[in-house]
Each structure stands twice: as structure tokens, then as C-alpha cells.
Amino acid sequence: MAPSVLAGRPSGPGAGYALLAFGAVLLAVGSYIGLFVAPSESFMGDVYRIMYVHVPTAWNALLAFTFGFGSAVAFLLKGDFKWDARHEAAVEMGVVLAGLLCCQGAIWARPTWGVWWDWDPRLTTTAVMFFAFIGILALRRFVEDPVKRATWSAVATIIAYVDVPIVYFSVRWWNSLHQMQSSPETVSAPFLIPLRTNAFGILFLMAGLITLRTRIARLRLSQEMAPPLPEAAR
Amino acid sequence: MSTSGVLSGGWEFVTAAYVLSLVVLSTYSLSVVWRYRVELRRAERELRGPEESA
Numbered sequence: 001m002a003p004s005v006l007a008g009r010p011s012g013p014g015a016g017y018a019l020l021a022f023g024a025v026l027l028a029v030g031s032y033i034g035l036f037v038a039p040s041e042s043f044m045g046d047v048y049r050i051m052y053v054h055v056p057t058a059w060n061a062l063l064a065f066t067f068g069f070g071s072a073v074a075f076l077l078k079g080d081f082k083w084d085a086r087h088e089a090a091v092e093m094g095v096v097l098a099g100l101l102c103c104q105g106a107i108w109a110r111p112t113w114g115v116w117w118d119w120d121p122r123l124t125t126t127a128v129m130f131f132a133f134i135g136i137l138a139l140r141r142f143v144e145d146p147v148k149r150a151t152w153s154a155v156a157t158i159i160a161y162v163d164v165p166i167v168y169f170s171v172r173w174w175n176s177l178h179q180m181q182s183s184p185e186t187v188s189a190p191f192l193i194p195l196r197t198n199a200f201g202i203l204f205l206m207a208g209l210i211t212l213r214t215r216i217a218r219l220r221l222s223q224e225m226a227p228p229l230p231e232a233a234r
Numbered sequence: 235m236s237t238s239g240v241l242s243g244g245w246e247f248v249t250a251a252y253v254l255s256l257v258v259l260s261t262y263s264l265s266v267v268w269r270y271r272v273e274l275r276r277a278e279r280e281l282r283g284p285e286e287s288a
Binding site for chain 2: 015017020024027031035041043044045046047050053054057096100103104107108110111112132202205209212213215216217219220222223226
């Protein structure tokens with residue numbers, strides 16, 4: 001496999017910072033509407049407002065892992081290290097969002113289910129997904145050779161990704177405490193605006209962070225794969 | 235807590251979820267920006283060459 005880490009130039013950091021700032025603004029606006037403007041829910045009262053951060057976090061965590069999976073496949077097919085850098089960035093972002101998702105879920109579960117955690121299919125498969133991708137980040141840290149690291153972690157991501165559709169469909173396949181996926185048909189109109197605003201907010205934030213994190217990975221790869229300095233220059 | 239099946243209160247849980255989200259997302263964002271700047275400075279030093287950086 002011919003390493004091509006130095007081939008092509010990543011886009012400037014300006015795009016990453018702009019996406020990050022736009023995402024933060026959207027998230028702030030969406031959260032304000034969700035907390036102070038949207039009406040209370042009939043049964044859950046105000047506790048349901050956790051939905052406006054929890055559901056967008058879940059969507060974007062699954063999206064980050066899907067991008068990581070796509071990047072892993074692209075790396076194995078093309079051998080281009082820019083895909084390895086994207087893969088690393090997406091998996092790290094996915095792990096952050098999945099960890100946050102589990103904590104938000106526990107905070108919502110306590111007042112509604114009466115427990116912080118339950119070995120329910122949705123919760124269990126999400127925890128498996130979180131720990132599987134943490135394992136991939138650990139694997140990347142322990143393997144020094146960039147080619148082996150990229151190949152092994154790409155294969156591991158493809159295997160771990162099997163759990164992602166299981167997480168999504170778990171509430172349909174098994175009896176679950178967790179509610180089914182919501183859609184515009186099942187969510188009242190006043191709830192949709194903050195939900196969508198926060199979903200796009202986290203999406204833009206995630207896109208900005210993945211852009212910057214990819215650049216970090218590419219800079220590190222450039223250093224790792226640079227030819228050693230000649231003796232006279234040392 | 236009410237026995238009617240309708241929840242009342244619970245703002246402390248809402249606050250906890252939003253504060254946690256804010257802390258996690260902003261800490262990770264800052265760490266990415268900081269790590270990017272560190273890597274960029276290192277790459278620029280290497281580009282200038284060992285003589286200049288010494």
C-alpha cells in the first residue's frame with residue numbers, strides 16, 4: 001500500500017472554525033427555545049425538555065460513526081491516508097457524543113423510569129457501541145506503525161459498526177423501556193423547531209470539529225511519515 | 235412525585251442535562267482547537283528547519 005498522506009491539501013481551518021461557530025449559535029438558539037419558549041409536555045411536564053439535547057446528540061453520534069465507517073471502508077479501498085485521518089476524527093467525535101448521550105439518557109431516565117440505568121436493549125446496545133469505539137481509539141494509540149494502525153483500526157471499525165443499526169432498530173426489534181424513534185408525524189409542531197435547530201446545531205458543530213480534528217491527524221501523519229533528516233542536518 | 239402518572243417539577247434534571255452537554259461539548263471543542271494550534275506550530279517549526287528552530 002503506497003502511503004499518500006502528503007497528497008492533496010486539506011481545506012483551511014477557516015471552514016472548521018466557521019462551522020464550529022455556526023453550530024454553537026444554532027445550539028444556543030435551539031436550547032433557548034427548548035428551555036424557555038416551547039410548551040410543557042402533557043405527561044412528562046418540563047423533564048421532556050432534555051429531549052432537545054438528547055435526541056440530536058443521538059442522531060449525530062450515529063452519524064459520526066457512520067462517517068467513520070465510510071472513511072474506514074474508503075481507506076481500505078483506496079489506501080489514501082486522508083481517509084484514515086477522517087476515520088480517526090469521526091470515531092473520536094462519535095465517542096464523545098455517545099458518552100454524552102449515555103449520561104443525558106441516565107439523567108432523563110431517573111425521573112421518568114425511576115432508575116439511572118437499566119439493561120434495556122437500547123441502553124445496552126448503545127453502551128456496547130460506546131465501549132467498542134473506545135477500544136478502537138485505544139488500538140490506534142497502541143499501534144505505532146501508521147499503515148498497520150490505519151488498516152487494523154479500519155477493520156475494527158467495520159466490525160464495531162455492525163452494532164450501529166442494532167442500536168437504531170433495537171426499540172423496534174425488542175421490548176424496550178425506551179420509546180420508539182420519533183418522526184415529524186409523531187412530534188407536535190411546537191416541539192419540532194427546537195429539536196431541529198439543535199439537531200442542525202450539533203451537526204454543524206460536529207462537522208467543524210471533525211474538520212479540525214482531521215487536520216490534526218494529517219499533521220501528525222505528515223510528521224510520522226516524513227523521511228528522517230540527513231545526518232548533517234541533525 | 236405525583237402518583238397521577240404526570241410528572242411535575244424536574245427542572246434540576248433538565249438543568250443537569252444541559253449543563254453537562256455544555257461542559258462536554260465546549261471542553262472537547264477547546265481541546266480540538268488547542269491540539270490543532272499545537273500541531274500547526276510544530277509543523278511550522280519543522281518547515282523552518284532545524285537551524286532556525288535551534
